[in-house]
Amino acid sequence: MEVRLLQQHEVLPALHLVWDVFVTEVAPGYTPEGVAEFQKFIKYENIHQMWQRGDIIFFGAYDDTELCGTLAFGPDGHILLFFVKKQYQGRGIGRMLFQAAYNDCALRLRVNKLTVNSAPGAVNHYIHMGMRPISEEQEKNGIRYVPMEMYVTQGLVTPVQQKSKTPVIIAIVIGVILMIALLAGGILLAKNVRQSIRQRQEYMEPFEEHRDGSGDDGDWDSDDNKEELSGIQAIPESIAEDLSYEIEEETYSFSDKEKKSAVIEFHVMYPKITGLADEKTEKQVNETLKEYAMKTVDEIYQNPSDEIKERVLREDQPVLVDDVEYKVCYASEDLLSVVYEDYGYQGGRNYFAQHLRTCNISLKDGKIYEVKDIVELNDEFIDEWLDTMQGEVGNDAFLEELTKEEMKKTLEGDSLDGVYVVNFFLDADGIEIGYDLNYPEDDNHDLGYVWVTAPFSYNEIEEFKTDKFPL
Structure with missing residues (x-):
C-alpha cells in the first residue's frame, strides 16, 4: 500500500x-x-x-x-x-x-x-x-x-x-x-x-x-x-476600553530532538502585561501569569515528582508533552482574569491529562484572588452553586459524594488530595465558579467530566459578594 x-x-x-x-x-x-x-x-x-x-x-x-x-x-x-x-x-x-x-x-x-x-x-x-x-x-x-x-x-x-x-x-x-x-x-x-x-x-x-x-x-x-x-x-471576553497598559502574548517552546527514545515537547502560551505604572508590580504580575501557564511543565519536567520519575523509567518510550492555550476573559484597570486550558502527556502514552486553570490577579499590587475573596461561602451560596453545577451537567448525582462542609473546604482552596481544584473567572456575562476534576482511576463517583463551571450573572452574585473583590 x-x-x-x-x-x-x-x-x-x-x-x-x-x-x-x-x-x-x-x-x-x-x-x-x-x-x-x-x-x-x-x-x-x-x-x-x-x-x-x-x-x-x-x-x-x-x-x-x-x-x-x-x-x-x-x-x-x-x-x-x-x-x-x-x-x-x-x-x-x-x-x-x-x-x-x-x-x-x-x-x-x-x-x-x-x-x-x-x-x-x-x-x-x-x-x-x-x-x-x-x-x-x-x-x-x-x-x-x-x-x-x-x-x-x-x-x-x-x-x-x-x-x-x-x-x-x-x-x-x-x-x-x-x-x-x-x-x-x-x-x-x-x-x-x-x-x-x-x-x-x-x-x-x-x-x-x-x-x-x-x-x-x-x-x-x-x-x-x-x-x-x-x-x-468562546468565552465572551470583557476588555475595558482605553486601558493604560497593553496585553501581549508570550510563548515558551521547547523540543528535545536529541533524545531518540523519548518524546519531549512543550508549547505554552500566556499573556504579558506592559505599561503598568509600578514596574515592580508589573514584574510580579507577569511572573505569576507565566507561572500559572508553566505549572504542568514544571511538574513533569523542570521539577518532576518521584511519581513522574518512576513513570519515565518504566516506559519504553517516555512521553512528556504539554500544550497550553489561554484567554484573557476580563481586563480592567484593577483586575485581570485569565483562563488556561492545558493538555499533556505526563510521563507516557497512558498518562494523558487535561486541566483548566484560572488566574485572577490585581494589577495594583499583584494579589491573587481566590473564590473565598469573592463570595461568602455560607449554606445559601453552596446550595445555589451546587444546584447550578448539577444543572450545567444535567445530572443530580454530580458531586453527591461531597458533604456541604467538604464543598465549602474545596471552595476555600482545599482540593481534597487534588481531586476538586477550584477555579473561577470573570467574563462579559458574569462570574463562573467550578472545579477542575481529577478523580482517581476507577472512582465510581467519576461521571466523566474533566472540568465544570457554574455561571452567575453579576446581579446573581451580588447577594453573596464580599467587600474584598474589586467589582
Whole structure:
C-alpha cells in the first residue's frame, strides 16, 4: 500500500471515488438538500479552482495502481473529504491517510490543529484516531455534523508505513488509545458555549461496536461548515476600553530532538502585561501569569515528582508533552482574569491529562484572588452553586459524594488530595465558579467530566459578594 500526495491529473479519479462511496454509504443519512450541497462542492470545476489557489491538498492510498482511498484538507488543517472504498475498509487505510495528513500539517504546513466537521456516524471513527468533539451536533444546508479537533505537534509525528498487499494498522499518534479512553466524550456545551464539560462515557459504548479503520466510511466538509469558536476561546471576553497598559502574548517552546527514545515537547502560551505604572508590580504580575501557564511543565519536567520519575523509567518510550492555550476573559484597570486550558502527556502514552486553570490577579499590587475573596461561602451560596453545577451537567448525582462542609473546604482552596481544584473567572456575562476534576482511576463517583463551571450573572452574585473583590 502506498500513500502519497496526489497530482492534479489524479484529482478527478479521487472525486469519482468520493462520489461512489458517498452515494452508497453517506447519502442515505442526508436530506436531499444536503446531498445537493455535497454534489455541488465536489464538482471538478470547484475543486480544480481550489487546487489552483492552494486551498485544498489531496492524499491518496494506492494498492498497486488502484486508488482505494483519499483524504483532502485545507492548508489550515481542516479536513474537507475523507473516503475509502468499501472493499478496502477495515484494513487501516483510513489510519494511513490520516497519519499522512497529520505529518504534513506538523512538518510542512506548521499548523497546530487538525479539524473536521464530522458526519454523526463517523464521530467514533475520528475519536479512534485521537480527535475530540468540541460541541454538540449541528446542521447547516441540510448537512448534520459534529465539529471535532486534534492538536498537532512535531514531536508526535509517526512515519506512514507502506507495505504492499498487506493490511496495515499503524499507531498514528502516541496516545491514541489513551485519547479514546479519556477524551471520547469531547466537550459538551450545556446552556451556553462558555461552559466546557468533557464527558467520556457517552461515546465509549457505541465506539466498541465500530471496526478499526477510522473514517473509512467517508466524510466531507465544505468551507461553509467550519466550526465556530468553542471551549475557552468562546468565552465572551470583557476588555475595558482605553486601558493604560497593553496585553501581549508570550510563548515558551521547547523540543528535545536529541533524545531518540523519548518524546519531549512543550508549547505554552500566556499573556504579558506592559505599561503598568509600578514596574515592580508589573514584574510580579507577569511572573505569576507565566507561572500559572508553566505549572504542568514544571511538574513533569523542570521539577518532576518521584511519581513522574518512576513513570519515565518504566516506559519504553517516555512521553512528556504539554500544550497550553489561554484567554484573557476580563481586563480592567484593577483586575485581570485569565483562563488556561492545558493538555499533556505526563510521563507516557497512558498518562494523558487535561486541566483548566484560572488566574485572577490585581494589577495594583499583584494579589491573587481566590473564590473565598469573592463570595461568602455560607449554606445559601453552596446550595445555589451546587444546584447550578448539577444543572450545567444535567445530572443530580454530580458531586453527591461531597458533604456541604467538604464543598465549602474545596471552595476555600482545599482540593481534597487534588481531586476538586477550584477555579473561577470573570467574563462579559458574569462570574463562573467550578472545579477542575481529577478523580482517581476507577472512582465510581467519576461521571466523566474533566472540568465544570457554574455561571452567575453579576446581579446573581451580588447577594453573596464580599467587600474584598474589586467589582
